[in-house]
Amino acid sequence: MARGNAALSRWVVEQAAAHHEPPVSRVAELGPGPGVGLEALLAQFPDSQVWGIDRSSVMLSQSRKRNRAAVTAGRLTLLEGGVPALGASAPADIVMANHVLYFWPDPTAELAELRSFLRPGGLLALGYQLRQNMPAMAQKRFPAAGHRLYEAEDDVTTVAVAAGFGSVLHLVKGSAEAPEGRVMLATA
Ligand SMILES: C[S@@+](CC[C@H](N)C(=O)[O-])C[C@H]1O[C@@H](n2cnc3c(N)ncnc32)[C@H](O)[C@@H]1O
Numbered sequence: 001m002a003r004g005n006a007a008l009s010r011w012v013v014e015q016a017a018a019h020h021e022p023p024v025s026r027v028a029e030l031g032p033g034p035g036v037g038l039e040a041l042l043a044q045f046p047d048s049q050v051w052g053i054d055r056s057s058v059m060l061s062q063s064r065k066r067n068r069a070a071v072t073a074g075r076l077t078l079l080e081g082g083v084p085a086l087g088a089s090a091p092a093d094i095v096m097a098n099h100v101l102y103f104w105p106d107p108t109a110e111l112a113e114l115r116s117f118l119r120p121g122g123l124l125a126l127g128y129q130l131r132q133n134m135p136a137m138a139q140k141r142f143p144a145a146g147h148r149l150y151e152a153e154d155d156v157t158t159v160a161v162a163a164g165f166g167s168v169l170h171l172v173k174g175s176a177e178a179p180e181g182r183v184m185l186a187t188a
Pocket residue numbers: 005006009030031032033034037053054055056059081082083097098099100103104
């Protein structure tokens with residue numbers, strides 16, 4: 001699972017880069033966990049300032065360990081918090097959040113606030129997996145813990161559009177029969 005997450009994080013960064021016009025000077029990741037996505041963002045956008053925001057101090061310390069050189073160089077800022085802490089990166093060119101969507105009790109409100117920190121035309125890259133493509137344990141455990149899983153791309157689009165995003169595009173990593181993950185790219 002951890003390895004699968006890492007591959008998805010790197011793939012989402014590639015998709016964000018391919019679907020966004022340079023220059024990209026301010027980039028943030030919400031919920032970076034172990035920091036693989038931050039590492040990929042730092043490599044993909046070498047001229048950018050990068051922010052990593054996670055509500056877990058344990059996860060932030062993993063992100064810091066993995067990306068210590070960038071923190072020391074002042075290129076990467078790590079902050080403890082949720083969507084409101086993304087304000088530090090505003091006006092962001094790109095905000096990425098992989099496998100975070102499920103944890104938001106009110107995803108429309110969270111995405112609307114996130115959008116306010118993107119510059120006009122800025123890109124949201126939301127990596128996720130549909131319920132039916134998740135491991136059986138995750139399908140059982142997530143809803144039991146009060147988290148929301150999504151059954152169709154349209155369900156994720158509905159939330160993004162209600163939050164004010166436009167130009168919504170979904171891409172699948174891997175085959176349609178056995179997707180390794182998805183990304184929704186949407187414009188502020
Ligand atoms: C399932 S992990 C995914 C980590 C990483 N993005 C990946 O794909 O490997 C979810 C991460 O998001 C963080 N997280 C969950 N809800 C959050 C929220 N509302 N605000 C900030 N971080 C959150 C968790 O602490 C955790 O680090």
